[in-house]
Amino acid sequence: MRAGLVKVAGGFHALDAHARWTMTAAAEAHHATGVTIAVHLELGxxxxxxxxxxxxxxxxxxxxxxxxxLNRSPDLVLHRQAAESGCCLAFDGPSHAHHATDWRMPDAVRALADAGFGDRLLLGADTTTAAARSVGGGPGMPYLLRRVRPRLVRAVGEDLVARVLTQNPGRAFAAEWR
Structure with a gap:
């Protein structure tokens, strides 16, 4: 069995020694296997x-x-700077009422798409399985597809939303096992 990705966590606004250590291990795992590294950004x-x-x-x-x-910190300048690096940007965790999510996320997605970064956008529900509710008790994947998707379609169009939900994650998580 092979891992499909390696996930690590950053710190709040900065990287402490533990985050640097785990990210170094994740980078070593990436170099050995080719898998994608997913990073939990504390409050984005x-x-x-x-x-x-x-x-x-x-x-x-x-x-x-x-x-x-990234939806947890709706900083459009930071989003664009990160996108310019070539990484993928995940807006995962809609409907967490204590975060600036649903109502700001379409603007962030539109701004990034308008700047030419639509191919780097990912959408998720911060869950572990398709049927699971999101971490912290939010409504998870069903809500994402039933409520968030139509809202995004109105903001950026069906074409981009289809790519964000299919092609972009397919490319971001494609196995490059070594």
């Missing part, structure tokens, strides 16, 4: 530090890095 922060470490110092190709939970 620290993305640029993660990219500096993984892609800059540790040599992981940016297209093999997925930055998660």
């Amino acid at each position: 922060t620290g993305a640029l530090d993660v990219l500096d470490l993984l892609c800059g110092q540790l040599g992981v190709p940016p297209q093999r890095v997925v930055l998660g939970h």
Whole structure:
């Protein structure tokens, strides 16, 4: 059995020694296997530090890095800077009422798509299985497809939403096992 991805967590606004250690191990795993590294950004922060470490110092190709939970920090400038690196941007966790998610996410997706980064966008529900409710008790994947998808279609069009839900994750998580 082979892993489909390696997931690590960053720190809040910065990377502590533990996050640097686990990301170094994730980079080693990537170099040995070719799998994508998915990064939990604490409240959506620290993305640029993660990219500096993984892609800059540790040599992981940016297209093999997925930055998660960007919806939790609706900083459009930061989103664009991260997208410029070539990494994938995951807006995962809609309907968490205590985060700036549903009502700001379409604007962030539209801004990134308008800037030419539509091929780097991913959408998720912060769950472990298709039927699961999201971490923290949110409604999970059914809500994503039933409520968030139509809202995104209105904001950016069916074509882009279809790519965000199919082609982009297919490319981001494609196995490059070594």
